[in-house]
Amino acid sequence: MGAAISLRKVEETAPALVSLYKSAGERLRVHGLEGERAAVYLVVDRSGSMRPYFTDGSVQGLADRVLGLSAHLDDDGVVPVVFFSTDVDAVADIELDRHHGRIEEVVAGLGHMGQTNYHAAMDAVIDHYLDSGADAPALVVFQTDGGPSSRAAAERYLCKAAKLPLFWQFVGFGDPGSKQFDYLRRLDELAVPAQRVVDNAGFFHAGKDPLALPDDALYDRLVGEFPQWLAAAREQGIVAAPAVG
Secondary structure, eight states: OOOSSOHHHHHHHOGGGHHHHHHHHHHHHHTTOTTOOOEEEEEEEOSGGGHHHHHTTHHHHHHHHHHHHHHHHOTTOEEEEEEESSSEEEEEEEETTBOTTHHHHHHTTOOOOOOOOHHHHHHHHHHHHHHHTOOSOEEEEEEESSOOSOHHHHHHHHHHHTTSSEEEEEEEOSOTTOGGGHHHHHGGGSOTTTTOSSOOEEEEEOOSOGGGSOHHHHHHHHHSSHHHHHHHHHHTTSSOOOOOO
């Protein structure tokens, strides 16, 4: 089983994403994920400190790269995007045939940029996934430039969500040395199985200039921990075993 969406379809509907699609495919092969199927979500931090990353195109750049990855894993050509700050600000789709400038288009209609409540966004993703009736697992790319306003709520949601077929790949924007990211660095240390049934989250830092991170490096980090989670989740019966034949 190859990519969910063919190269020809990407060439026809989103020619600007062809190089991203090819890069994503190569990195998926390297990580043993060729032919896997997964829903792909993008969560975007819209707290006040994120303003420069919307302005310079970093958020749109991440969305395009995630869409290029999604085309290999999911055949609908759509990535649901959850924008959050104090609460969920919007849930919108970014699509292969309508990706250019889509982030700017959505945020232009939104109001005040608030605080950073991870759990509100996690709740929205969980609801969307359960309502979709999907039987494939989900890779949730969760972008933020700081720690959660409520660490206790974020940790509680993450541990409860470990029983669901969702893997949370957190991506940090900003100063890699900031203590804002200490919480995310500790995520991998949440005890298994005492606090959560499987390790259902990863974290990496994309730096102060996320657009400068090469596509291959970004894709390596986006999918690097996904295979281990898939194996553990299948062992626990959280994700169905792959079809044989």
